[in-house]
Amino acid sequence: MAAYNPFETAQRQIDKCADILKLDPGTRAILRVPKRELHVAFPVRMDDGSMKLFQGFRVQYNDARGPAKGGIRFHPDETIDTVRALAAWMTWKCALLDLPLGGGKGGVICDVKSLSASELERVSRAYIQNVYQMIGPETDVPAPDVYTTPQIMAWMMDEYSKIMGKSQFGVITGKPLCIGGSRGRGDATARGGMYAIREAAKVLGIDLGKATVAIQGYGNAGNFAARLSKELFGCKVVAVSDSKGGVYSKGGLDPEAVFRCKEDTCSVVNLPGAKQITNDELLALNVDILIPAALENVITEKNAGKVKAKILAELANGPTTPEADDILYKNGVHVIPDFLCNAGGVTVSYFEMVQNAMMYCWEEKEVYERLEARMVSAYSSVLSTSQQYKINMRQAAYVRAVERVVEAMKLRGWV
Numbered sequence: 001m002a003a004y005n006p007f008e009t010a011q012r013q014i015d016k017c018a019d020i021l022k023l024d025p026g027t028r029a030i031l032r033v034p035k036r037e038l039h040v041a042f043p044v045r046m047d048d049g050s051m052k053l054f055q056g057f058r059v060q061y062n063d064a065r066g067p068a069k070g071g072i073r074f075h076p077d078e079t080i081d082t083v084r085a086l087a088a089w090m091t092w093k094c095a096l097l098d099l100p101l102g103g104g105k106g107g108v109i110c111d112v113k114s115l116s117a118s119e120l121e122r123v124s125r126a127y128i129q130n131v132y133q134m135i136g137p138e139t140d141v142p143a144p145d146v147y148t149t150p151q152i153m154a155w156m157m158d159e160y161s162k163i164m165g166k167s168q169f170g171v172i173t174g175k176p177l178c179i180g181g182s183r184g185r186g187d188a189t190a191r192g193g194m195y196a197i198r199e200a201a202k203v204l205g206i207d208l209g210k211a212t213v214a215i216q217g218y219g220n221a222g223n224f225a226a227r228l229s230k231e232l233f234g235c236k237v238v239a240v241s242d243s244k245g246g247v248y249s250k251g252g253l254d255p256e257a258v259f260r261c262k263e264d265t266c267s268v269v270n271l272p273g274a275k276q277i278t279n280d281e282l283l284a285l286n287v288d289i290l291i292p293a294a295l296e297n298v299i300t301e302k303n304a305g306k307v308k309a310k311i312l313a314e315l316a317n318g319p320t321t322p323e324a325d326d327i328l329y330k331n332g333v334h335v336i337p338d339f340l341c342n343a344g345g346v347t348v349s350y351f352e353m354v355q356n357a358m359m360y361c362w363e364e365k366e367v368y369e370r371l372e373a374r375m376v377s378a379y380s381s382v383l384s385t386s387q388q389y390k391i392n393m394r395q396a397a398y399v400r401a402v403e404r405v406v407e408a409m410k411l412r413g414w415v
Ligand code: NAD
Pocket: 189, 216, 217, 218, 219, 220, 221, 222, 241, 242, 243, 244, 279, 293, 294, 295, 296, 315, 316, 317, 318, 342, 345
């Protein structure tokens, strides 16, 4: 069987959208490929004195709506097609949230776990030395992604600033707060998802104060989703899980106690007083809201029919396969698709760019209010598109996003 190629998937999604929107061949051709890509190979001195060659990429997929935006991944299995696909998805995500940004992505083929801190710093700086001509606050603004951290963003910003001869905080987002980071970035992904869930609950007539929630994954996204669903709406979080399994309590779990348990014992499964369940059982629980916040491809044609939740809020990227999507739609499960549900992170990254450009730092309250306005508006435009074209929420999100990119290309005279 041929290996899964994410870029082929991304192109198929564009083709489907282009059919719905009846786009002309020229416009389709532009949307199917990245505008610009850079492949680099650079040597880095290792701690033992040897020199090692690393390979990296930066892809700008489409910048019709503004500077490219998208993370940098450090991963041993990184490929140019993964970066292309992720850059395409960033284009649609930024357009859907109506951010004045295009889509980009970058990566270095490396295994972070095998590098010392000083080697990691040298790899990060060397990557910037090799791609600096392509990035910049007004052209292309990277951010953290898999295995890249605020510390790495700080080194990269510093390297770019040294090359430019001046502080350039706006070249990268996801930085630590004291060197141009934004308040509210930590829980932004989960918080954005909460605003979308609240809008969906209004549409479906669900009283969130009485709603039950199950969450798969208890990392950054899942842990904050548990805390916020209780704190903001008074929901009852009845089940959570991680890679080792899950726990269930009919009366509700205390998200803080679960967090401490995971910190102390490396898993939620050791929570005292809760019943242990499997990840498969969690996905099939009779809850109002199911939040996959871990891996891709967990809801498939095999288990989609067992999902009893009224709302499926995809904080994880790609948790649902296309076959499962059709089953969920037929069964009336209201899906908040990943690139809408988890767009809070990139939205607050955009706010970080704005604050850097203004040389000003907003209070947390201001960040949250602006995030809420963006999420509410994006949710409502996806819902109305889904009703207008009689398509599911995921297809509607694609259609709305691609429509906006095409509008910008037309106005700029590209098509
Ligand atoms: P994380 O590494 O902090 O947490 C992942 C969690 O998933 C961990 O608790 C881990 O134990 C659990 N997990 C791993 N394998 C599992 C399995 N087989 N079954 C159940 N749980 C399993 O990652 P994160 O940052 O919370 O990201 C989670 C998802 O959310 C990813 O799909 C990511 O792309 C997406 N996302 C995150 C952000 C963000 O800002 N953190 C933004 C957008 C999208």
